[in-house]
Amino acid sequence: MEMKTKIAAEDGKQEMVITREFDLPLELLFRAYTDLEIVEEWMTSKVVKLENRKGGSYQLEKKDDKGNVVFAAGGVIHEFIPERKITRTFEMANAPAGVQLEIYQFERLSDDKSKLRMHVIYESTAQRDQVMQWGFSQGINMAHDRLQAAVAGKVK
Amino acid sequence: MNLRRDVFQAIADPTRRAILLLVASQAMTAGAIASNFDTARPTVSKHLAILTECELLSQEQNGREIYYHFNARKMKEVADFIEPFRQMWEDRFNKIETIMKKFKTK
Numbered sequence: 625m626e627m628k629t630k631i632a633a634e635d636g637k638q639e640m641v642i643t644r645e646f647d648l649p650l651e652l653l654f655r656a657y658t659d660l661e662i663v664e665e666w667m668t669s670k671v672v673k674l675e676n677r678k679g680g681s682y683q684l685e686k687k688d689d690k691g692n693v694v695f696a697a698g699g700v701i702h703e704f705i706p707e708r709k710i711t712r713t714f715e716m717a718n719a720p721a722g723v724q725l726e727i728y729q730f731e732r733l734s735d736d737k738s739k740l741r742m743h744v745i746y747e748s749t750a751q752r753d754q755v756m757q758w759g760f761s762q763g764i765n766m767a768h769d770r771l772q773a774a775v776a777g778k779v780k
Numbered sequence: 781m782n783l784r785r786d787v788f789q790a791i792a793d794p795t796r797r798a799i800l801l802l803v804a805s806q807a808m809t810a811g812a813i814a815s816n817f818d819t820a821r822p823t824v825s826k827h828l829a830i831l832t833e834c835e836l837l838s839q840e841q842n843g844r845e846i847y848y849h850f851n852a853r854k855m856k857e858v859a860d861f862i863e864p865f866r867q868m869w870e871d872r873f874n875k876i877e878t879i880m881k882k883f884k885t886k
Contacts, residue, residue: 629866631862644873655883662880666876
């Protein structure tokens with residue numbers, strides 16, 4: 625499979641850069657990050673608040689069937705330049721990951737191709753590495769979900 | 781067959797990741813592992829051989845049975861877990877792409 629997503633995370637640094645090229649016009653890529661309902665769809669979380677402006681804030685929340693909050697996160701938007709740049713903080717509730725700074729840069733490549741560059745800065749190297757390890761366990765869970773879906777005949 | 785494989789190749793496969801997930805919770809026999817999959821038993825055996833070869837799993841004889849154990853230390857060596865993390869983002873971005881393509885107007 626083609627590797628469209630690239631991650632640069634040098635040893636001993638407290639940051640990482642994630643880049644991805646999309647088969648989407650810049651306008652649609654930017655909309656995926658700023659339209660409340662669309663963010664809900666791909667984050668599979670409720671977007672309680674999404675204020676797309678400097679000084680605005682956002683809040684995500686996910687509940688289980690019984691209504692217990694299983695995931696909550698949010699932050700403040702520091703910079704909002706339509707179809708170019710979003711700078712925001714991100715903090716997960718009830719997780720020892722601290723606050724991270726996220727700089728999203730959106731770039732037009734052609735009429736129907738665009739690129740996202742996410743620069744994420746953590747409080748420490750240890751925190752960055754911790755987040756990457758969670759990614760690992762989440763990845764393994766997603767693999768498991770996909771497997772179950774495959775068994776159920778939904779995929780492939 | 782050459783079984784010397786790259787660890788990344790080993791964990792890139794969804795079935796093998798699911799096997800690791802299973803065995804990470806408790807040591808299991810090949811039969812018990814295979815019973816969790818809708819895949820032919822020899823296929824599961826092949827996956828187990830690959831995972832054992834790159835030391836993500838280890839075998840331990842217990843009476844007549846051979847149990848597979850998860851080797852967490854080896855897993856930690858896997859380049860700071862970057863590949864599964866990348867895969868997680870890839871999945872998320874693919875989802876965005878699929879959703880947004882619906883809005884494309886020709």
